[in-house]
Amino acid sequence: MSRQIHHRACHLCEAICGVLIETDGTEIISIRGDKDDPLSRGHICPKAVALRDIHEDPDRLRQPVKRITDEQGNIAWQEISWDEALDTTAQSLMDIYNRDGVHAIGIYMGNPSVHNYGMMTHQNNLFRHFRTNNRFSATSVDQLPHHLASLWLYGHKSLFPIPDIDRTDYFLMLGANPLASNGSIWTVPDVKKRIKALTARGGKLVVIDPRRTETAELASEHHFIKPGTDALFLAALLNTLFVEQLANPDQLADYTTGLDEVAHAIAEFTPEFAAPHTGIAAETVKQIARDLAAADAGICYGRLGVSIHAYGALNQWLIQLINIATGNLDKPGGSMFTLPAVDSVSTSSPGGFGRHHSRVRGLPEFDREIPAAALAEEITTQGEGQIRALFTGAGNPVLSTPNGVNLDKALASLEFMASLDPYINETTRHANIILPPTSPLEHDHYDIAFHINAVRNTTRHSEAVFEKPEGALHDWEIFTELGNRVAKLLSTDTAPSIPPDQIMDMGMQMGPYSESQGSDFKLTMDVVRASPSGIDLGPLKPQLPERLRSKDKMIHCDSPLPMEDLARLRDEFSNEESSEKADRPLRLIGRRHVRDNNSWMHNYHRLVKGRNRCTLLMHPQDMSELSLEDGSAVSVSSRVGTVSVPVEACEDMMQGVVSLPHGYGHNRPGTRMDIAKENAGVSCNDLTDELALDALSGNAAVNGVQVSVSAR
Numbered sequence: 001m002s003r004q005i006h007h008r009a010c011h012l013c014e015a016i017c018g019v020l021i022e023t024d025g026t027e028i029i030s031i032r033g034d035k036d037d038p039l040s041r042g043h044i045c046p047k048a049v050a051l052r053d054i055h056e057d058p059d060r061l062r063q064p065v066k067r068i069t070d071e072q073g074n075i076a077w078q079e080i081s082w083d084e085a086l087d088t089t090a091q092s093l094m095d096i097y098n099r100d101g102v103h104a105i106g107i108y109m110g111n112p113s114v115h116n117y118g119m120m121t122h123q124n125n126l127f128r129h130f131r132t133n134n135r136f137s138a139t140s141v142d143q144l145p146h147h148l149a150s151l152w153l154y155g156h157k158s159l160f161p162i163p164d165i166d167r168t169d170y171f172l173m174l175g176a177n178p179l180a181s182n183g184s185i186w187t188v189p190d191v192k193k194r195i196k197a198l199t200a201r202g203g204k205l206v207v208i209d210p211r212r213t214e215t216a217e218l219a220s221e222h223h224f225i226k227p228g229t230d231a232l233f234l235a236a237l238l239n240t241l242f243v244e245q246l247a248n249p250d251q252l253a254d255y256t257t258g259l260d261e262v263a264h265a266i267a268e269f270t271p272e273f274a275a276p277h278t279g280i281a282a283e284t285v286k287q288i289a290r291d292l293a294a295a296d297a298g299i300c301y302g303r304l305g306v307s308i309h310a311y312g313a314l315n316q317w318l319i320q321l322i323n324i325a326t327g328n329l330d331k332p333g334g335s336m337f338t339l340p341a342v343d344s345v346s347t348s349s350p351g352g353f354g355r356h357h358s359r360v361r362g363l364p365e366f367d368r369e370i371p372a373a374a375l376a377e378e379i380t381t382q383g384e385g386q387i388r389a390l391f392t393g394a395g396n397p398v399l400s401t402p403n404g405v406n407l408d409k410a411l412a413s414l415e416f417m418a419s420l421d422p423y424i425n426e427t428t429r430h431a432n433i434i435l436p437p438t439s440p441l442e443h444d445h446y447d448i449a450f451h452i453n454a455v456r457n458t459t460r461h462s463e464a465v466f467e468k469p470e471g472a473l474h475d476w477e478i479f480t481e482l483g484n485r486v487a488k489l490l491s492t493d494t495a496p497s498i499p500p501d502q503i504m505d506m507g508m509q510m511g512p513y514s515e516s517q518g519s520d521f522k523l524t525m526d527v528v529r530a531s532p533s534g535i536d537l538g539p540l541k542p543q544l545p546e547r548l549r550s551k552d553k554m555i556h557c558d559s560p561l562p563m564e565d566l567a568r569l570r571d572e573f574s575n576e577e578s579s580e581k582a583d584r585p586l587r588l589i590g591r592r593h594v595r596d597n598n599s600w601m602h603n604y605h606r607l608v609k610g611r612n613r614c615t616l617l618m619h620p621q622d623m624s625e626l627s628l629e630d631g632s633a634v635s636v637s638s639r640v641g642t643v644s645v646p647v648e649a650c651e652d653m654m655q656g657v658v659s660l661p662h663g664y665g666h667n668r669p670g671t672r673m674d675i676a677k678e679n680a681g682v683s684c685n686d687l688t689d690e691l692a693l694d695a696l697s698g699n700a701a702v703n704g705v706q707v708s709v710s711a712r
């Protein structure tokens with residue numbers, strides 16, 4: 001076999017870097033950055049090599065497995081045929097559906113499902129048969145607040161303004177650490193170079209974070225903030241813009257209403273009111289407001305650190321209002337809308353909120369999903385609509401959603417569970433059947449979800465690197481096969497199954513760069529395939545008001561729900577008494593490391609080697625008050641549980657705040673991920689609380705959890 005170079009997109013995070021994979025037959029020789037990629041320009045991070053490790057991992061399932069109890073009473077996994085696996089899954093789901101109704105079927109979809117376009121295009125082949133109220137996904141431990149802010153202000157859940165970092169002068173960043181995460185709801189490969197270019201041209205990056213992160217190290221200014229108080233900071237900043245008459249929506253004024261009402265509603269949220277709670281001086285907030293207003297082009301952006309909190313939706317709404325009030329929305333160097341080749345914003349439903357509520361706790365749906373924090377109780381609480389069968393796809397909620405111990409127990413009580421996943425992990429070990437898809441390098445790839453959030457308009461399709469092994473099925477084919485079987489049992493028509501690349505072709509031929517839309521690019525899938533490094537469609541361009549999906553093409557700033565939510569914020573922080581419980585005086589936050597990826601990439605030796613990363617970071621002053629020694633094991637306790645973990649002294653932590661990464665805790669029995677087991681760590685979601693939510697959105701408040709720490 002001769003050597004070959006394959007162009008490919010790395011699908012592991014939102015940066016979607018272009019890579020060149022050199023193979024010799026079935027062997028991978030090297031993986032490096034593709035300098036000709038117009039978006040990533042050759043950048044990769046240390047995780048890119050894991051594309052090989054995932055493909056070669058002996059623990060990755062190649063055949064469906066069924067959980068059985070052997071003669072000694074031990075749990076064992078038996079390889080079964082695809083026919084048996086698919087037939088049993090379809091029949092078991094239908095049996096429970098026929099007996100208990102559609103809501104007895106639960107569905108949980110995890111993060112990698114948006115990094116895998118076949119899962120996005122084909123999941124409805126199965127799910128169209130199960131219009132259950134019990135749908136869940138990782139959205140509600142993540143970006144739900146962003147969707148709501150976009151829905152309320154711009155009329156579509158996915159119309160996200162993207163920081164135009166390459167042309168900005170002033171960047172205010174809250175609760176994001178792109179140096180570790182490589183950017184999120186902001187596809188920005190090589191963010192480090194872009195930040196350095198910003199400061200080198202005299203621009204400013206200001207980071208607000210309870211930890212002095214890798215990103216904060218590069219910033220012009222960093223301010224510690226007490227976890228969970230950003231809404232006070234943001235309201236105070238917006239308030240200053242109004243009070244000092246710095247607000248000027250500029251070109252946006254023609255199609256914006258309601259800013260005066262917002263100014264009125266936040267009048268009491270002054271920098272002086274915020275300061276004692278946030279820990280950021282009133283004068284500092286005012287100066288940031290003045291600097292942002294004075295910049296030719298500025299950005300306010302906040303990500304996970306301000307979303308997975310008690311005021312997540314309010315935070316994301318306030319961030320948008322700051323961009324609008326400073327005239328920085330839809331302006332080069334501000335926050336702009338990407339225009340992708342396949343534009344799901346123009347073609348998909350805008351999304352809805354609160355159209356039904358969860359059975360047990362009455363939590364609101366978003367986009368037909370209810371909050372993941374309610375999954376366990378919907379399984380364990382008896383009554384009509386109780387989940388008895390669960391389908392999971394590309395998710396590991398035992399490690400990734402609050403109170404994982406509780407969910408772990410709940411999953412064990414299900415009548416039937418099937419998981420579409422390549423691994424036997426903390427969640428899928430509860431499945432009766434695991435359906436493993438082809439490896440990522442065995443299927444083609446297109447980034448439907450991330451071209452739409454990118455700092456530049458580009459498009460790219462990657463062919464499969466390896467042929468699909470005999471008998472194996474792609475994720476989208478598994479959905480098709482299951483959907484067809486269920487259709488047969490229901491005696492309804494099967495849906496035609498068009499391969500995902502053909503769906504992209506249709507999307508492109510209707511899209512903004514198509515011949516039918518008069519574009520010179522004349523994009524079709526064939527055109528895109530002919531440029532395997534990708535095609536540059538140019539820098540972001542102003543698109544308002546045309547791109548708004550609101551019915552009247554207006555932005556109504558005074559969105560009723562967040563306006564009402566201001567009262568909750570005021571009430572919590574007007575109370576003289578501190579909400580801090582004396583017996584749990586510390587606040588727990590998470591952190592990401594560039595060689596981790598949520599819960600599922602700890603089984604690759606090149607990514608986990610080196611010192612233990614699952615440690616509790618704590619300020620030395622806090623440690624000495626508790627007489628803790630650096631490196632010693634400590635107990636961390638919250639309302640829901642206790643974990644034992646080594647503590648690490650860290651001057652970069654704000655005092656009173658401790659940090660533990662999520663996605664560890666691979667010590668549960670019965671999994672088949674040998675390297676992960678050796679680096680088990682503990683799960684911070686054994687401490688997070690399923691009752692702690694953003695009351696407005698239902699998003700999990702997994703950051704800012706009140707904990708105590710003691711020597712073991």
Ligand SMILES: Nc1nc2c(c(=O)[nH]1)N[C@H]1C(S)=C(S)[C@@H](COP(=O)(O)OP(=O)(O)OC[C@H]3O[C@@H](n4cnc5c(=O)[nH]c(N)nc54)[C@H](O)[C@@H]3O)O[C@H]1N2
Nearest residue numbers: 175176177181184227228303304305592593594596597598
């Ligand atoms: N290497 C790596 N990359 C990843 C992932 C990964 O696990 N590993 N996960 C991917 C996923 S799924 C996502 S969603 C993105 C997330 O992308 P980011 O949001 O950029 O990532 P985080 O590192 O979680 O950054 C959140 C920051 O918020 C800070 N923070 C915590 N609480 C508060 C608070 O109350 N206020 C403020 N202002 N800050 C706070 C934390 O200290 C942290 O620095 O990363 C993606 N990329």
Ligand SMILES: Nc1nc2c(c(=O)[nH]1)N[C@H]1C(S)=C(S)[C@@H](COP(=O)(O)OP(=O)(O)OC[C@H]3O[C@@H](n4cnc5c(=O)[nH]c(N)nc54)[C@H](O)[C@@H]3O)O[C@H]1N2
Nearest residue numbers: 110111112142394395396397400420590598599600662702
């Ligand atoms: N405390 C705390 N909790 C958090 C976070 C935090 O910062 N702090 N972050 C939250 C965020 S942002 C997110 S996105 C969630 C993630 O939450 P989840 O999506 O539930 O969890 P992951 O760890 O991403 O698990 C991914 C699963 O998908 C499988 N998988 C990988 N690739 C494929 C594929 O191509 N096909 C299929 N079928 N399966 C695949 C893996 O084997 C694994 O089982 O965690 C959230 N939880």
Ligand code: SF4
Nearest residue numbers: 010013016017045048
């Ligand atoms: S930053 Fe790393 S993990 Fe993310 S797409 Fe690029 S190479 Fe892959």
Ligand SMILES: [Mo]
Nearest residue numbers: 111138142143
């Ligand atoms: Mo995420």
